[in-house]
Amino acid sequence: MAKVPYKTYLTEEEMPKQWYNIRADMKEQPDPMLNPGTLQPLTSPEDLYPVFCEELCKQEMDSQTRYIDIPEEILDYYKTFRPSPLIRAYHLEKALNTPAKIYFKFEGNNTSGSHKLNAAAAMAYYAKAQGLTALTTETGAGQWGTALSMACAYFGLDLTVYMVKVSYQQKPFRKAVMETYGAKIIPSPSDTTEVGRAILANNPNTGGSLGCAISEAIEVSMRDDSCRYALGSVLNQVLLHQSIIGLESKIAMEKIGEYPDVVIGCAGGGSNLGGLMAAFMQDKLTDKANARFIAVEPASCPSLTRGKYAYDFCDTGRITPLAKMYTLGSDFIPSPNHAGGLRYHGMSPILSKLYYDGYMEAVAVEQNKVFEAATLFAKQEQILPAPESAHAIYGAIQEALKCKKSGEAKTILFGLTGTGYFDMQAYTQFNEGTMTDYVPSDADLQRGFDGLPKVD
Numbered sequence: 001m002a003k004v005p006y007k008t009y010l011t012e013e014e015m016p017k018q019w020y021n022i023r024a025d026m027k028e029q030p031d032p033m034l035n036p037g038t039l040q041p042l043t044s045p046e047d048l049y050p051v052f053c054e055e056l057c058k059q060e061m062d063s064q065t066r067y068i069d070i071p072e073e074i075l076d077y078y079k080t081f082r083p084s085p086l087i088r089a090y091h092l093e094k095a096l097n098t099p100a101k102i103y104f105k106f107e108g109n110n111t112s113g114s115h116k117l118n119a120a121a122a123m124a125y126y127a128k129a130q131g132l133t134a135l136t137t138e139t140g141a142g143q144w145g146t147a148l149s150m151a152c153a154y155f156g157l158d159l160t161v162y163m164v165k166v167s168y169q170q171k172p173f174r175k176a177v178m179e180t181y182g183a184k185i186i187p188s189p190s191d192t193t194e195v196g197r198a199i200l201a202n203n204p205n206t207g208g209s210l211g212c213a214i215s216e217a218i219e220v221s222m223r224d225d226s227c228r229y230a231l232g233s234v235l236n237q238v239l240l241h242q243s244i245i246g247l248e249s250k251i252a253m254e255k256i257g258e259y260p261d262v263v264i265g266c267a268g269g270g271s272n273l274g275g276l277m278a279a280f281m282q283d284k285l286t287d288k289a290n291a292r293f294i295a296v297e298p299a300s301c302p303s304l305t306r307g308k309y310a311y312d313f314c315d316t317g318r319i320t321p322l323a324k325m326y327t328l329g330s331d332f333i334p335s336p337n338h339a340g341g342l343r344y345h346g347m348s349p350i351l352s353k354l355y356y357d358g359y360m361e362a363v364a365v366e367q368n369k370v371f372e373a374a375t376l377f378a379k380q381e382q383i384l385p386a387p388e389s390a391h392a393i394y395g396a397i398q399e400a401l402k403c404k405k406s407g408e409a410k411t412i413l414f415g416l417t418g419t420g421y422f423d424m425q426a427y428t429q430f431n432e433g434t435m436t437d438y439v440p441s442d443a444d445l446q447r448g449f450d451g452l453p454k455v456d
Contacts, residue, residue: 114418138213142174215317233269242275270348329448
């Protein structure tokens with residue numbers, strides 16, 4: 001049998017032309033979102049029109065349509081950075097002395113350095129098609145803000161990005177890239193919004209959170225009828241657009257005669273893991289295969305492993321609809337460590353439901369262990385991973401070491417969601433031995449749980 005190539009690409013003809021909606025095959029649907037004022041279920045896409053583009057609202061509420069056509073304009077844009085390669089990690093396998101076969105889907109081959117451009121392209125396109133002129137958004141580590149700034153520049157939209165303050169301070173060059181594409185960047189929480197001023201009044205030294213930044217971005221978007229808000233993770237629509245990762249992965253693995261025994265992704269809001277696992281989870285839901293799915297999250301922000309499955313707001317300012325998800329509470333402010341875009345209090349309702357129903361596993365890991373994995377991977381595979389991606393690398397290494405112990409030659413697939421070239425402060429701290437591991441106590445988490453809304 002011929003050796004599997006290091007990199008497997010799809011031809012243009014093999015590229016997926018539709019997104020996959022995983023909800024169409026779920027045995028039980030996630031609970032509906034609730035109106036933040038009445039706490040009653042949202043029943044139609046129109047309920048979300050004040051916040052999101054109309055077509056995205058329809059996708060958000062659609063639990064029946066299995067495949068949704070990707071518009072030609074988005075397919076044309078995808079061709080600038082897709083398909084992304086499926087890579088066999090031969091050198092990592094050798095270093096671990098494992099019989100496991102390790103593959104990773106590398107989404108970092110674009111200027112954003114991440115998978116985020118898959119969804120950003122869709123959101124900018126639908127906004128332009130609706131006749132809107134601007135979008136607002138939040139960003140944690142900066143990948144999503146960069147991706148949306150790129151997409152807005154391509155489709156001709158203005159963009160305002162509220163960047164979590166600690167990341168704004170840690171990553172000035174991320175700000176420079178976004179500004180190069182024409183975006184306006186504001187550190188969050190800020191004094192430019194009512195919710196930002198309220199948060200600062202209560203905690204003037206806060207480093208911010210994704211929940212804070214979401215609140216500010218939505219407040220600004222709702223002042224202007226020609227503007228809407230775009231979210232880079234968590235939502236059903238985002239997992240839909242990111243499904244192209246898993247669809248491509250499945251086709252590529254079929255080309256080389258492989259199928260994963262284990263699928264692993266880092267988990268913050270759920271966009272990349274949801275996208276990577278979608279096509280393979282379909283097989284599990286329809287009893288065609290039985291892969292394991294593992295979410296790897298930061299121990300500093302452990303929504304799946306230590307959170308509560310409950311209705312909660314998606315933002316700190318409590319503007320958004322409520323979602324049933326694993327959450328640490330919308331008031332939870334994660335530590336200013338280097339988990340970047342994984343520092344979010346909640347998890348995708350789709351992934352939360354799948355986890356609750358036993359289709360997924362989850363582990364939490366401290367950041368020093370994450371950077372140990374990142375450094376080993378960088379030395380062996382010659383790619384410097386983002387801290388978020390390194391959580392998935394850690395998970396893959398642990399599974400490969402289990403195979404070494406048992407002698408099983410399992411096939412492992414993980415998502416390398418992006419590159420770490422804007423994370424050199426984190427790598428410097430790790431290399432100098434000054435990186436710390438913060439794990440919230442039960443008392444810390446309880447303060448967030450105490451603020452959960454009372455929903456019958």
